[in-house]
Amino acid sequence: MKKLTSKQSLVLEFIKDYISKNSYAPSVRDVMKHFNFKSPRAAHKHLITLEEKGYIERNNVSRGIKLTSKSGEIFTSEKVVPVVGKIAAGAAIEAIENIIDTVPLSSNYFSKNNEYFALLVEGTSMIEAHIMSGDYVIIKKQDFAKNNDIVVALIDGNYATLKKFRKKDDIIHLIPENKNMNIIKVEPDRLQIQGVMVGLIRMFE
Template sequence: MKKVSKRQEDILAFIKDEVRKKGYPPSVREIGEAVGLASSSTVHGHLARLESKGLIRRDPTKPRAIEILELDNVTEIRPNVVNVPLIGKVTAGLPITAIENIEEFFPLPETFGTSEDNLFMLEIMGDSMIEAGILNGDYVVVKQQQTANNGDIVVAMTEDDEATVKRFFKEKSYFRLQPENSSMEPIIVEQVSILGKVVGVYRQIH
């Protein structure tokens, strides 16, 4: 291996270890946390130096796409994943799919969908969907679409411009957004905008 600093050795080792454990490389933030660097620009600087020494190669068009290049072996880390934007929490106010609200990209297996499905993720606040297995603090994976079938779990924008995750039902003269919590009442509205259909749930175990 070409001469590198101790910090760069640690970064390289962490990337390899994460790929072995998870199947995809870590984010810049995760690298910084692992090696004790608070500034993402400092991490980018170390990655750039590793790249200039021919030890890694990055694809700037794909988050987390990193190749580790070694003398006798080339390990390409391009997992079969789709990078899904994490929009934020389900809250009232601005449209949640606005590009400026994207917090980061999260790599998920393509079993959730492909890049053509226009997926996004939201963090759930509250207990309104606990009986569907969606808990406070979970992340829902959402396929962006404007229509839904009765019984689908959707992200919907109500007349009051409040974004909510509920089970969707179209009745004769109104829409019913049904929580999956027997202690809560449904939301009844005359108009509703469907922002997407929930296709999966991601939960971090602490």
């Protein structure tokens, strides 16, 4: 069976999750809307490719997508998590939300009711929490956090950073795990929580 690209893997994962939640397949427009494609044609091209590679079957009716048996086996034990950019473990960097890769992880570690994404760490502000530059952090997507959670925080809508979250006297403290770096203090209305760290992947050469 031919290997999928990162985007094709995500489209296939979306189809699988959609069928699981709704008991019927997504339409071409559902795929287009989920991935912010500019036209149904772009979504249709991905479906054609998935069919040609043997992962789905399609009928000429609305929502006529079926997963093949091999496609079902692929996702029984794995979930494809998109790597959506880099995150600063240091000074905040401009937010990036382009899918640059995917990582397959065991589905045993995930709740079906939550969304997850991964980020590539840059910087050393979290080294005392054993988060190193070059690691991938796995993030559960949510817009709230508890004190001492490690979060992806978006500051002023433009700059993202990975820090420990703590609220003190109506001020948010984004705390580095590096004694040589300073705490970032921001008002709540300047901050958006994009997710909470739930895992880490480290590659060894």
